[in-house]
Amino acid sequence: MLAIRGLRKTFGGRTVLDGFDLTVEAGEFVALLGPNGSGKSTALRCVVGLETPDGGSVSVDGNAAMVFQKIHLVGRRTALDNVCSGALGRLPLHRSVFFGQDVREEAVRCLDRVGLADRVLERCARLSGGQQQRVAIARALCQRANVILADEPVSALDPQAAVQVMELLVELANDGLAVVAVLHQPELARTYAHRIVEMGAFA
Amino acid sequence: MTMAVPKRRWPSSTVWIVAAVAVVVHVLAWQATEFSPAALIAGWEGMADFLAESLPPDLSVLGKSLEAAVTTLYIGLLGTTFSIPFALLLALLASRATTSAAWAQQAARAVLSFLRSVPDVVFALIFVTAVGLGPFAGVLALVFHNTGVMGKLWAEAMDESDRGPRDALRVTGASGPQIALHAVLPTVMPSLAGLLLYRLDVNVRSSLVLGLVGAGGIGFLINQSIKLFRFDEMVTHILVVLLLVVVVDQASGFVRKRLGA
Structure with missing residues (x-):
């Protein structure tokens, strides 16, 4: 589902990734552990195109989404609007000014899947941190x-x-998604992940 | 062991040079503007005569004055409202949050800075030659100048918006306009509205000055009163202006406070 081969990335002369390999199958939940600066986040950002790798290849079988530590929702908009915006990539511009009924229905199902069907019209800034991350x-x-x-x-x-x-991320993996999570708490990784990949820091 | 203490750097030679240049420029400015406190003291009688002639205010023109004040308010209102679409388009093109092409950003910024650097009074004089004396020339002048100022303020507000939601939507495959629509604009909307009200406030005051060059409204009446040496009428107009400015300023301030911007 996800195959990273020989990924290399350098920031201003500091090597962050030097030939990183990772394969994740559908239905698998992989935790990435490692000290700060070991390139865990950079590897994920290279996969979705937020960073351009200096070398190596990334192949995704389908479509990769990203979930951030700082969540990055638009706090003034409702949970529904924020979820609908996930569909923008497949909508033409003229249909993305206001979201159509089909997109809104799909978004409500997605919110239901993460257990927030009752908070659909709540502004995200009013939700708790955990609820926001589920949105x-x-x-x-x-x-x-x-x-x-x-x-x-x-x-x-x-x-x-x-x-x-x-628990939600594990369930999604069990439903057949490939999930990769950068974690800082080894005990959470051991409890939930199917596989743990340790990344070392480069001197 | 003795520690190496860094050499004292301030005041450096650069500071002295800047200070010397600043002093010279101020002396030149003092001479060029014929700045002279003595002249002000010697001429106080002129001011006293002027005030004596203007008091008490001639309130018989109050009705006409209020009517013209409303026209001034309308010039400021339309000048602000009609500049919204142009300012928004140029701001979206000029902000690095919404436009990645450097040439488009530069072009939009150039247009904005041109519109901003031509004073509204100059625009008014130009439009008076096209549409004649009257409030319409004032509205056109404000639309042009305000597009430049408000477009720049809006572009800066967009520049400062949080990068996170933009990145999050880019990952979903959203295009530039889609990101502007669903991440940038919803985030900055309160700031844009606050800046809009601030500009409305400024534009109502500007439309007063535009009246002086023939663009109608109460500024025009003030100009007439001065030319006819009817300083008592002028004072009435000025009192009405004060009222208008205070009301608009308070109203815009109140709404901005509610917006939290």
């Missing part, structure tokens, strides 16, 4: 992603919300 995951689902890349998805959350988000 962000619903946005990834509305993108019809087969691969979900989560960059420290629970680092900003309280322990209880973190558990909810981790």
